[in-house]
Amino acid sequence: MRYSKAFLPTVKEAPKDATMPSHVLLLRAGYARMVGAGLYEMLPLGLRVLHKVSDIVRAEMDAAGAQEVLMPALLPADYFKETDRWDGFGDTLFRLQDRRGQPYHLGPTHEEIFTDLVRREVKSYRQLPLNLYQIQAKYRDEPRPRGGLLRGREFLMKDAYSFDASEEGALASYESMRDAYHRIFSRLGLTYRVVRADSGAMGGSTSAEFQVLTQTGEDALVACAACEYAANAEIAEARAPGSSDAPDPATLEPVGTVATPNVKTIDEVVEFIGGDLTAARTLKSLVYALDDEVVLVVVRGDRAVNETRLARHLGVPAVVLASDATVERAFGALPGSVGPVGFSGRIVADLEVPFVVNAVAGANEADHHYTNVNYGRDFQAELASIRQVVGGDACPSCGEPLEAYRGIEGGHIFILGTRYSQQMGATFLDEVGEAQPAIMGCYGIGISRLMASAVEQHHDADGICWPMPIAPYHVIVSPVGKDDAVAAAAEDVYRALTEAGIEALLDDRDERPGVKFKDADLIGIPLRVTLGKRGLAEGTAELKGRTEAQAQAVPLEDLAATLRDRVVTDGGRLRL
RNA sequence: CGGGGCGUAGCGCAGUUUGGUAGCGCGCACGGUUCGGGACCGUGAGGUCGGAGGUUCAAAUCCUCUCGCCCCGACCA
Structure with a gap:
């Protein structure tokens, strides 16, 4: 290409709306232009990159035995109504009507349409397994599009759907896709981690996120530098202190009481008591209200509670801090003065708590704290890994320090099971002539998001530094x-x-x-x-x-x- | 949806407090001088000041309504 003929409008100054590096650079360097919130025009250079990403994705999908199709983006409402997603998807769904008033939507994801295709065309286990995919625009009326191409209302996505006759087959399909994804992300030249995430409301099924590591991503992650451990910070845990770190009983001092007027937060406690006291030698006590009881949650003073993990430990969907009134009723003191010593109710403590020696903790009496509190001698608790993990914590799998990252979810794979096939009647006849619902999996890659992710990961003060495989x-x-x-x-x-x-x-x-x-x-x-x-x-x-x-x-x-x-x-x- | 901010030339901004003929930089066009890290001089084109209504002799500026965009949060296959 001759630059003199190329439609390649670069600009010195970035539009003020752009804040993310990828957004600024893709606009400045003439790859894309914005036409509305979360809507972008792809200029020649940008399209070349999208094609390069797509080509790699396509090659690896094909190599893994998947077959490309192209579904409509404009879809009759009937399919989503079959699976209750017409209502379930809520405001995120772009809805419209044709001239007769028939309801349609623009596809935000295509499980139903693929399932419908398969239920019409696949009748026998002999036709399975089957893995179909497409590379196509997706439409989501996001509550808040942000980050340029990282979260648009229209975006290019590769989505694949696998159909298997058995659980083992579905797992094999899933693993084949996982391997293909590894090859894809490697070939794209991206630094990424496969991360376990909270499966949330969808729940239970096997899934993994492919996270592109950046400083600006939407998801907080921790990843081990030494091994393959990586997790969404929502569910990450750190290696607990070992028995060799156990406190020497001879060092335990007798419990004392100090008056701490108007001292509530850990920082205030540390400052008020002074001396060599650090936040790590205090205990933070938080009261959570469950339906029928209150739970005292104790972590080291310099730690934060990971509420996702706490909720899991307690077996509830979500946890909520108790109100001041509830706390006072249960402890005779307000938040800021509560502590585990003398509390007869349920106590959950983080795994680190037993290793805090001669700690300062609330005395369950206004304006007083105890000193020299020690787990085991002064209180007992259920121990669980419930604190927020931070960079530098020990990897739960190998013990080396974890690094904190932010990540951009570039791909997500999971086994769906029979949710869609069952509701939509996508069944096949098995070897004995019995109708069975196909076991499904689905596998997404955000093509346009990966283009932006690559820029987030590969740029400097002067501009973009494309990895060779996807450079225009x-x-x-x-x-x-x-x-x-x-x-x-x-x-x-x-x-x-x-x-x-x-x-x-x-x-x-x-x-x-x-x-x-x-x-x-x-x-x-x-x-x-x-x-x-x-x-x-x-x-x-x-x-x-x-x-x-x-x-x-x-x-x-x-x-x-x-x-x-x-x-x-x-x-x-x-x-x- | 809650909080905050912004809409003035293609892009970045000033002007709004205190109403009085719409400005600057970059970019663009033309002429000249330059030519290894976003040159310089000169000339010039380009704006219903997001939109509607109102107040006023007079509105970018004041009032009301409205649309759009960005940021933080909530939300998010």
Whole structure:
């Protein structure tokens, strides 16, 4: 492509609405334009990237035995009504009517339509397993679109649906997709983790999220640097202190009482008592109200309670802090003065609590705290892993420090079971002629979201730094200076690269070198070949990787071969 | 949906408090000088000030209503 002919509008200043790096850069570098909240136009460069991502996804899906189809985006309401999602999806569903007043919607996800197709066409176990997918726009009227292409109201998604005759088959389909996803995310050049998440209301079934690690993602994660452990912070746990850390009984001091007027928070306690007291040597006591009882929850003073884990431990959907009145009734003191010592009700303590020696805790009396409180001697509790994990905590699987990340959910796979097939009557006849509902799985990848995720992960102060496999072009050829010989040499190079199957962008604009370099960096093409009259006199061009500081001189006659090797090594695909 | 903020030239902004002929930078067009990291000089085009209604001799500015967008939160296959 010749830059002079390309529809490639770069801008110096970002629209003020854009805050995320990917949003700013994709707009500035001429990949996309916004037309409304969560609605984007894909310009030529952006579409090239989407195609590259799609091609990789398609190749790996096909290799895993899935078959591509294309379903309508505009769908009659009947299907969602069959599974109660017409109401269940709520305001997120884009609803519309045709001229006769018949209700339709734009597909936010396509379980029903695929299930319908299969129930009409699949009659026998001999036709299973079957895995169908599509790459298509999805529509969701999000309460709040944000982050540019990261959460739009229209977005490009690959969704696949597997149908199996048995549980084992469904698991095999799921595992095959999981393996394919690993290959896809690796090939895309993304740093990612497979993460267990709270399955929430959908509940119970096997699922995994493929999270692209970034500083700006919507989900908080922890991931181990040393092993494969990674989890959504909502459900993550840390390795509990070992028995070798157990307190020496000889060091336990007798319990004392201190007057702590108007001292409520842990920070205030630490400051008021002073000395060598730290928050880690206090106990934080929180009171949660269940239907028929109150539960005292104790964590180390510098920790936060993970309410998702607490709710799981208690076997309830969600937990709510008790009101001041409830707390006073149960403890004779208000929050800020409550503690486990002397409380006869249910106490749940985090696994770290037994290792806090001679702790300060609320005395269940206004304006008083106990000192030298020790678990076991002074109170007992159910022990459970209920604290919020933070970066630096020990990995539950290998003990090495966990790192805190934010992640962008780029893919999600799960086994659906028979929810849809049962409700919609998608059955097949098994070996003995009995009708059985197909066991389903579904597997999504946010194509346009991954494009933005890649930018979140691969950019610097000057612009985007595309991984080679999804870069819109492999190489940008930048002749500098007004010399005719340079321009001619650039044409030769461009032709040679194109013939070698390398996707090259020739910056043949009549612009100053600084402008060309700034645009090249902004656009983020992985390799740049600079031609100038100095190098030309020696028969060389400069080759510089987007993320490299130094350029290297390459003889012109070696250029095509050198670039070919480099493109292929970096995961690019030659167009031959 | 709750809280906050913003709509003025293609983009980024000033002007609104205190009503009085709509400005700046970038970009764009033309001419000239420049040419290895977003050059410089000159000339010029471009805006119903988000929309509707009202107050006033006069509204970007004051009042009412409305639409849109962004951020935080709630929500989220």
